[in-house]
Amino acid sequence: MAAFGSLSTRLTETLAKLRTKGKLSASDVDGTVREIRRALLDADVALEVVKSFTAAVRERALGAEVSEALNPAQQVVKIVNDELVGILGGESRQLQLAKQPPTVIMLAGLQGAGKTTLAGKLAKHLRGKGHQPLLVASDLQRPNAVTQLQVVGGQAGVQVYAPEPGNGIGDPVKVARDGVAEAKRRQYDIVIVDTAGRLGVDADMMQQAADIRRAVQPDEVLFVIDAMIGQDAVATARAFQEGVDFTGVVLTKLDGDARGGAALSIRGLTGKPIMFASTGETLDDFEPFHPDRMASRILDLGDILTLIEQAQKAFDEDEAHRLAEAIATDGFTLEDFLKQMQQLRKAGNFKQMLGMLPGAKGMREAIDSFDERELVRTEAIIQSMTPQERKQSKILNGSRRVRIARGAGVTVTDVNQLMARFEQAAKMMKTVAKGGVPQMPGMGPMPGMRQSKKVQKQGKQQRRSGNPAKRTAEPVQPAAPQGSAFGKPKAEGAFGELSETDQAALQRMLGNG
Numbered sequence: 001m002a003a004f005g006s007l008s009t010r011l012t013e014t015l016a017k018l019r020t021k022g023k024l025s026a027s028d029v030d031g032t033v034r035e036i037r038r039a040l041l042d043a044d045v046a047l048e049v050v051k052s053f054t055a056a057v058r059e060r061a062l063g064a065e066v067s068e069a070l071n072p073a074q075q076v077v078k079i080v081n082d083e084l085v086g087i088l089g090g091e092s093r094q095l096q097l098a099k100q101p102p103t104v105i106m107l108a109g110l111q112g113a114g115k116t117t118l119a120g121k122l123a124k125h126l127r128g129k130g131h132q133p134l135l136v137a138s139d140l141q142r143p144n145a146v147t148q149l150q151v152v153g154g155q156a157g158v159q160v161y162a163p164e165p166g167n168g169i170g171d172p173v174k175v176a177r178d179g180v181a182e183a184k185r186r187q188y189d190i191v192i193v194d195t196a197g198r199l200g201v202d203a204d205m206m207q208q209a210a211d212i213r214r215a216v217q218p219d220e221v222l223f224v225i226d227a228m229i230g231q232d233a234v235a236t237a238r239a240f241q242e243g244v245d246f247t248g249v250v251l252t253k254l255d256g257d258a259r260g261g262a263a264l265s266i267r268g269l270t271g272k273p274i275m276f277a278s279t280g281e282t283l284d285d286f287e288p289f290h291p292d293r294m295a296s297r298i299l300d301l302g303d304i305l306t307l308i309e310q311a312q313k314a315f316d317e318d319e320a321h322r323l324a325e326a327i328a329t330d331g332f333t334l335e336d337f338l339k340q341m342q343q344l345r346k347a348g349n350f351k352q353m354l355g356m357l358p359g360a361k362g363m364r365e366a367i368d369s370f371d372e373r374e375l376v377r378t379e380a381i382i383q384s385m386t387p388q389e390r391k392q393s394k395i396l397n398g399s400r401r402v403r404i405a406r407g408a409g410v411t412v413t414d415v416n417q418l419m420a421r422f423e424q425a426a427k428m429m430k431t432v433a434k435g436g437v438p439q440m441p442g443m444g445p446m447p448g449m450r451q452s453k454k455v456q457k458q459g460k461q462q463r464r465s466g467n468p469a470k471r472t473a474e475p476v477q478p479a480a481p482q483g484s485a486f487g488k489p490k491a492e493g494a495f496g497e498l499s500e501t502d503q504a505a506l507q508r509m510l511g512n513g
């Protein structure tokens with residue numbers, strides 16, 4: 001995720017500097033806290049939030065938990081992580097559903113914040129959870145807003161209630177009220193009311209939103225705010241809190257080059273939880289907001305849980321069970337590898353998913369240069385193999401590889417590299433299936449991911465000295481990510497390894513849970 005890009009880089013670099021130190025002196029702590037403070041201010045985090053954040057970090061970092069820690073630097077990372085989770089809101093909060101359906105959710109925010117798009121995303125998300133949402137077009141300000149809502153409603157596969165020409169047009173309050181009545185009549189269990197925005201905060205707009213709120217008595221009022229808004233976040237959030245009041249916040253455009261200040265300030269300024277994050281223009285670029293996961297992403301500790309959830313959405317249950325069995329019994333074949341890759345492709349934005357891996361910031365270059373066409377090439381290679389070759393990769397000797405390369409229109413090196421990646425993936429999957437910890441941060445074996453030049457060179461040296469069958473038995477290790485707070489392929493300590501919950505989730509994804 002691009003948002004928090006430079007904040008994230010600066011925080012991880014600051015914390016990485018501590019790694020070389022054994023004990024931390026008071027001046028080490030002060031220096032670190034000063035750099036954190038500057039990084040937060042440059043990211044447009046509101047001053048009062050920065051002050052309380054750095055005060056808390058400083059106090060804890062000078063305390064016993066650090067001086068007595070086995071690894072003081074890592075303890076400081078933990079403290080910064082804890083405090084980030086805190087300012088992002090601590091626990092994640094779910095939507096409050098009405099005891100008596102329909103649950104009414106009202107959206108409010110400035111024009112262009114992404115409300116209409118969000119209405120579609122939320123509707124699709126809720127529909128996926130078995131709800132029957134109805135969208136209500138109460139944004140009658142912008143000429144195109146009703147049509148736009150109808151378009152996103154269509155994409156989300158949900159109905160849209162819009163004013164009939166000549167029937168209530170021009171009165172957004174009436175449309176909202178009628179929309180809710182319609183939902184009751186036709187037994188929709190959730191109503192999402194889209195309201196108008198203005199370019200800046202103005203009294204008429206606030207009044208209209210407040211009137212709609214009074215008319216439909218929503219269970220949730222979600223304040224939609226563009227993460228790119230910078231320092232204006234403070235004034236805008238306060239105005240909406242006074243004008244309509246809201247029960248939760250949705251951050252949009254977190255995929256953009258936002259400095260992240262709004263995200264980090266909003267909870268502290270309003271006391272209201274961030275409930276969802278919007279990360280792109282398509283309806284699937286949407287996720288429930290989890291403070292702990294977001295903090296991990298900012299500190300480049302990875303976000304395995306979100307990654308798994310996204311993969312899970314694209315995963316076919318039966319196929320996952322079959323795959324789990326294949327992995328556990330050593331029967332993981334190139335055929336499975338191909339299927340897995342195709343499912344990953346289905347899971348959507350591949351680069352975004354790669355970015356959620358621990359240490360991903362250190363692999364930024366590799367991820368940015370990741371070319372989806374590589375997946376196509378990998379597919380072509382596997383498809384050029386005979387069924388037997390796909391089942392028993394061990395029989396792939398030199399002459400078979402030459403034939404396959406020719407069939408797929410690639411070089412023998414490409415085939416060799418794919419085989420190395422495959423072997424490594426099989427090995428990793430097996431570790432996970434046995435309940436072990438995979439080497440996530442190095443993550444060489446993602447299907448389709450090319451190795452760095454350096455690793456390719458190592459591979460060549462190995463190849464020169466080995467026979468073809470042996471080559472693939474010892475796959476080359478991927479390059480260590482550079483410059484992350486955990487600049488080793490296998491990180492030590494609490495953050496480098498998958499937690500038990502992560503492991504359990506990964507197990508579930510593999511059908512073992």
Ligand SMILES: Nc1nc2c(ncn2[C@@H]2O[C@H](COP(=O)(O)OP(=O)(O)OP(=O)(O)O)[C@@H](O)[C@H]2O)c(=O)[nH]1
Nearest residue numbers: 111112113114115116117197252253278279280281
């Ligand atoms: N990159 C990115 N673009 C987004 C995101 N959410 C919305 N957009 C885009 O932002 C623009 C404005 O979004 P809308 O949903 O029309 O905003 P709105 O708040 O409904 O605007 P009004 O109806 O005028 O109040 C559109 O071009 C969207 O495609 C997001 O998460 N990421």
